[in-house]
Amino acid sequence: MYAAGYLRDATEFYHEVLKQEPGRVDIQVRLGRLALLSNHPRRAIDYFTSVLNNGLRSRGNWELLADAYLQNNEPGQAALCYERAGRPGLAGTLAVMANLEVCQVSGCDDSVELGWLSNSNLPLIRAEANGKRLNLLVDTAASDLVLDENVAIDAGIPHGGSETRFFAGGLSSSVTYGYMEALQLGDLLVSHILTQHLDLQTVLAAYSATLPIHGILGLSVLSRFKTMLDYRQGCLRLSTGSAIENTLSSGVESNSFPMWIADHQFILVQAQMQNAETGLWAIDTGMNGVAFAVSADTAMSVGLQGQGGEQEAGIGGGGAVKGQRVMLPSLKLGEFERKNSEGMLLHSLPLQSHLELRMFGMLAGDFLQDARLSMDFSTMQMTLD
Numbered sequence: 001m002y003a004a005g006y007l008r009d010a011t012e013f014y015h016e017v018l019k020q021e022p023g024r025v026d027i028q029v030r031l032g033r034l035a036l037l038s039n040h041p042r043r044a045i046d047y048f049t050s051v052l053n054n055g056l057r058s059r060g061n062w063e064l065l066a067d068a069y070l071q072n073n074e075p076g077q078a079a080l081c082y083e084r085a086g087r088p089g090l091a092g093t094l095a096v097m098a099n100l101e102v103c104q105v106s107g108c109d110d111s112v113e114l115g116w117l118s119n120s121n122l123p124l125i126r127a128e129a130n131g132k133r134l135n136l137l138v139d140t141a142a143s144d145l146v147l148d149e150n151v152a153i154d155a156g157i158p159h160g161g162s163e164t165r166f167f168a169g170g171l172s173s174s175v176t177y178g179y180m181e182a183l184q185l186g187d188l189l190v191s192h193i194l195t196q197h198l199d200l201q202t203v204l205a206a207y208s209a210t211l212p213i214h215g216i217l218g219l220s221v222l223s224r225f226k227t228m229l230d231y232r233q234g235c236l237r238l239s240t241g242s243a244i245e246n247t248l249s250s251g252v253e254s255n256s257f258p259m260w261i262a263d264h265q266f267i268l269v270q271a272q273m274q275n276a277e278t279g280l281w282a283i284d285t286g287m288n289g290v291a292f293a294v295s296a297d298t299a300m301s302v303g304l305q306g307q308g309g310e311q312e313a314g315i316g317g318g319g320a321v322k323g324q325r326v327m328l329p330s331l332k333l334g335e336f337e338r339k340n341s342e343g344m345l346l347h348s349l350p351l352q353s354h355l356e357l358r359m360f361g362m363l364a365g366d367f368l369q370d371a372r373l374s375m376d377f378s379t380m381q382m383t384l385d
Contacts, residue, residue, distance in 0.1 A: 002030055005270070005280035005358050007037060007260060025051045032064060033355075037260040037268070039223075039380050041072035059085045067264065070094070073102045075194070089161030093177035093194065096160065100192040103224050111239035112186035117211055122288055122365070123229055124211060125236055128184040130155045134214040137204075138229060138236055139286030140375075141362070142218030143265035145180065145193050148200035151214045152178055157195060165196075173198060183221070188238060190221055216286065219264060228374045229285060255334040259283075259375065259382040262355055267375065269382060271363060274330035276302045279360035281333075283373070287364035291341035292331060294361035295349045299326065306345040323347070331367065336384045338367055 001010040011034045018027050032047030048065035066081030076098030082091035114125040123138040132155040134147075147157065160177040178195040204213045225238040260268040266282040279298075287293065294304065306324025323344040331338050349359045374383040 002034070003356055003358055007034060008258070010034060011038075023054075025054050025056045028054075029056070029061065029064070032068070036064070036068055036071060037262055039071070039261050039377060041068045044068035045072060063087070071264065075100065075102055087163060089163035089175075090177055091161070093160030093179060097179055097192060097194065102192050102194065103221060104191045105188060105224055105240055106191065107186075107188035109187045111237065112188045114186055114236045114238070116234040116236070118234075123231075123236065123285055124213065125185075125217070127215075127217070129157070129180055129182070135211055136215045136217040137213050137286055138222070139216045139218055139284070140222070140229075140267045141265060141282060141284035141286055142216045143263070144196045144218050144220045145183065146196045146198060146200065146216040146218060147178070147180075148214055149176065149197040150201065152195065152197045155180075157197070159197065173203075185238065188240075190224065194220060219261065219267070222375070223261065223377045226374070226376050226378075228372060229368070230372045231368050232370055232372060255336055255385055256381050256383045257334045259380055261377070261380075262357075267382070269333060269363075271331065271333045271360070273302060273328055273360070276360075280357060281360050282362045284362045284364050285368065285373075287362060289366065290343045290364050291338055291367040292328065292343035292361055292363050293323065293346050294326065294343060295359065296345060296347055298360045299345050304328070304345065331363075333363065333367075333384055336371065341367065 001013055011031070014027050014031050014034070018024060018031065021027070028047045028051050032044045032051065035041070035044035035047060045065065045068045048061060048068055051061055052065065062081050063085035066078045066085055066087075069075075069078035069081060075094040079091045079094035079098060082088075082094065116122070117124045117126065117135060125136055125138060127134045127136050132151070134151065134155075147155075152159070157178045157180050160179065162174055162176045165173060165175045176197040178197055180193040180195050181191060183190045183193055200213060200215065222238075225240060228237040230237060257269060262268050262282070268280050268282055270278050271281040272278045281292075284293075299305070304326050306326050308325055323346040326343055326345045328341050328343060329339060331341055343361075343364070349361070368384075372383075372385055376382075
């Protein structure tokens with residue numbers, strides 16, 4: 001059930017198994033993973049701590065415990081665990097942040113609306129760090145606040161440790177971590193942010209022809225708010241209180257469904273292709289020009305065939321991702337449906353093997369056009385209308 005993506009059913013099943021066999025550390029690992037996916041990091045910490053105390057001290061389990069501490073805003077504890085997991089670059093940067101309240105939000109208002117920059121067809125917003133204006137791409141398939149390495153230097157963002165990370169399409173790149181004291185988003189201020197520094201000017205040079213992209217606003221910041229990407233009005237709305245409560249509540253009655261957060265980086269939902277079972281898809285607001293991307297094994301299972309030769313499907317931290325064009329007669333997320341939409345067929349989805357979950361694909365920017373996407377990370381509910 002877990003591997004197939006039936007996450008709620010899997011949680012209930014594993015709880016029952018653990019009642020019968022309380023010593024099953026493999027079940028505790030699965031329940032810990034499910035707790036992370038459901039944004040219950042404190043629960044995950046308890047499971048992974050028990051696993052390690054019972055002798056299953058693999059690097060993978062140390063890393064899972066580190067992920068749980070980081071998701072629970074405990075950078076000091078996360079640093080110790082990442083060191084045990086063989087990731088000193090990240091561990092050293094988090095150690096510097098050990099006594100800080102990560103992503104602390106302050107400001108005179110409990111909500112802010114940030115219009116997308118008018119000469120871009122991407123969810124690109126204006127922000128400010130250390131007096132420097134930044135154009136940030138709002139990306140639900142990015143983990144941290146990612147900055148171009150030269151922009152980070154110009155803004156006085158200190159560099160920390162480095163490591164190799166894997167990105168879209170399985171491509172890798174060297175990443176340097178850093179620490180930003182404050183990011184200004186309209187009237188809201190987000191303090192003490194872990195950053196990743198990449199050569200974005202090279203990677204994203206052709207992604208936005210009219211505007212430079214200085215960075216990527218990922219889930220480490222977005223998950224601190226009730227977040228709405230309004231593709232109708234072309235704006236990002238962030239709320240810390242009840243300012244958009246009515247909007248979210250109205251969605252619960254019409255088209256609301258559960259979501260999960262995977263690997264600090266991906267929002268997962270259950271969607272359905274025509275003539276296929278419901279399965280897990282990631283929401284990727286940073287992918288533009290297509291409505292979706294599917295893996296080769298998913299395409300084969302429903303008889304989809306790529307059209308033409310390989311072409312650029314999008315850009316990830318490791319560079320251009322290539323695939324073939326493909327058409328879908330129907331693609332549904334809850335009650336929201338796109339018909340005859342164009343997407344890309346990719347050779348693989350690395351997230352699938354990393355999480356040990358079957359991933360059908362990714363829902364991209366064109367799928368969300370003229371819609372409003374709301375995410376409530378406290379309830380792990382999404383609405384789309």
